[in-house]
Amino acid sequence: NAGVIQTPRHKVTGKGQEATLWCEPISGHSAVFWYRQTIVQGLEFLTYFRNQAPIDDSGMPKERFSAQMPNQSHSTLKIQSTQPQDSAVYLCASSLETANTEVFFGKGTRLTVV
Amino acid sequence: QQKVQQSPESLIVPEGGMASLNCTSSDRNVDYFWWYRQHSGKSPKMLMSIFSNGEKEEGRFTVHLNKASLHTSLHIRDSQPSDSALYLCAASGYNQGKLIFGQGTKLSIKP
Numbered sequence: 001n002a003g004v005i006q007t008p009r010h011k012v013t014g015k016g017q018e019a020t021l022w023c024e025p026i027s028g029h030s031a032v033f034w035y036r037q038t039i040v041q042g043l044e045f046l047t048y049f050r051n052q053a054p055i056d057d058s059g060m061p062k063e064r065f066s067a068q069m070p071n072q073s074h075s076t077l078k079i080q081s082t083q084p085q086d087s088a089v090y091l092c093a094s095s096l097e098t099a100n101t102e103v104f105f106g107k108g109t110r111l112t113v114v
Numbered sequence: 115q116q117k118v119q120q121s122p123e124s125l126i127v128p129e130g131g132m133a134s135l136n137c138t139s140s141d142r143n144v145d146y147f148w149w150y151r152q153h154s155g156k157s158p159k160m161l162m163s164i165f166s167n168g169e170k171e172e173g174r175f176t177v178h179l180n181k182a183s184l185h186t187s188l189h190i191r192d193s194q195p196s197d198s199a200l201y202l203c204a205a206s207g208y209n210q211g212k213l214i215f216g217q218g219t220k221l222s223i224k225p
Binding site for chain 2: 031033035042043044045048050055056091095097100102103104105106107108
């Protein structure tokens with residue numbers, strides 16, 4: 001079990017460019033989550049999918065962020081027109097199901113917008 | 115407004131001592147509490163979970179939960195330098211998958 005796999009581990013983009021982050025959940029896990037972590041804001045929930053269907057995107061900045069899960073083995077988080085304030089570690093996580101089961105985190109993608 | 119509040123923000127404990135961390139949710143719809151530990155440069159890993167009133171012990175770690183006040187606490191006895199990390203408390207609701215995290219407590223164990 002390789003755990004949750006995120007690629008790339010580091011990404012540097014210029015202001016205004018697009019960034020796409022990739023996540024492969026643990027095989028057999030039906031719930032996939034995206035979080036963002038910064039020193040100032042801490043660990044913030046962005047969005048999650050259950051059985052590939054979007055369930056809750058209440059944490060997503062509405063205009064430039066989007067997430068998809070085209071199949072059970074991967075999810076993407078896309079940020080259009082990146083801004084310096086988007087710089088953060090983006091963490092993908094998965095669990096067997098929602099509610100009271102352990103959530104496993106990937107190692108994260110560190111996004112730096114210059 | 116942060117729905118999960120943790121205290122203290124940081125804590126220094128001598129090696130072999132007891133560390134006590136606190137967490138409260140302001141959301142009455144919460145049913146489950148989680149404690150995650152994040153070492154520097156690493157991803158968060160679940161330490162313990164608690165869903166019912168009372169106490170749960172696993173080795174050197176003990177978690178308490180008071181559901182009426184939505185307060186949980188984590189106690190680490192015989193603290194070791196390897197316990198130095200950011201401790202994150204999270205809460206989730208019944209049939210709600212997302213975890214809402216507090217800002218964390220940075221624990222440092224001094225040899």
